[in-house]
Amino acid sequence: MQTQAGDDLIERIRTHPADDDIVGPAANDLLSELYAGYPVENLGKLLHSDNEVLVGTGAWLLSELVELAAPMMDEVPALLASPLRAVRYNATAVVLENADERHGPIIAQVMNLSRDPESAVRWKVLEFLTEASIEQLQAGVSCLPPGQMKELAEWLILEDGEEPDLPGIVIRLEAGDPVTRLFAAAAAASLSDEQDTSLLEHAARVEEEEIRSFAQARLSELREDGADPGD
Structure with missing residues (x-):
């Protein structure tokens, strides 16, 4: 479990939410860390943000994790009620899988x-x-x-x-x-x-x-x- 790497990636995303050249690659790397055992609960740092990009990134990561997103099901009702189309879309995928x-x-x-x-x-x-x-x-x-x-x-x-x-x-x-x-x-x-x-x-x-x-x-x-x- 590479906790340090996962923490660094989340911080990089949180620090540069407006920079697609940073957020995209960092999100993909974070997905790999999550599959490798980085705690999915740490995505709460993105999902609870006031920044739409961060919430959207967190919701996308959950949808990509399939059954590994199960520990975050308590977060899903708020995501389904999000004003962001992409968040509602990805949250629906999480429900189907979990x-x-x-x-x-x-x-x-x-x-x-x-x-x-x-x-x-x-x-x-x-x-x-x-x-x-x-x-x-x-x-x-x-x-x-x-x-x-x-x-x-x-x-x-x-x-x-x-x-x-x-x-x-x-x-x-x-x-x-x-x-x-x-x-x-x-x-x-x-x-x-x-x-x-x-x-x-x-x-x-x-x-x-x-x-x-x-x-x-x-x-x-x-x-x-x-x-x-x-x-």
Whole structure:
């Protein structure tokens, strides 16, 4: 564990937040130190800063650490509520990798970001809804108040069962409000495979840019996976 090196890198970032030529390389080096055992808790020195660059750097590092960010889950609610788009985006990634049944309120907070004003954040929430485990979704649902969000999350969980409502997914993709279409797109992505991409093709034609781009990316992945290596 190279504590001194990690401390020096954090101090370098804190001292030069406006200098991209310093912050970028230092952040990458700090990421390596964190993977090598430098305590992730020390990122609090960045996350608790009044400087947006420092908070953003800390949030990015957490998102890159995958499961190693778990000790910092108590920091995530504030990050999800950040006024900075990139911080909310990266915090959502941290929740996907680290939340479990103990983190229902945090998962519910992510679900509510499906109404975020920023398309990039909504894209990340769509990824979360597609990739989250049933246990994660159930934990989030248990902390949502009655209303549309809870109903949509409960519906999404049911679509993972043995008899998903495929026509219902199409209807929700073609009609309703943007949040309904986002949840329907998550169901479409979860249920699509190389043999049947029809649901994703519907999602790729909806009005919302984040849904279209997400669906198109998933379609590309499925087509690459299904391609004959000999072609």
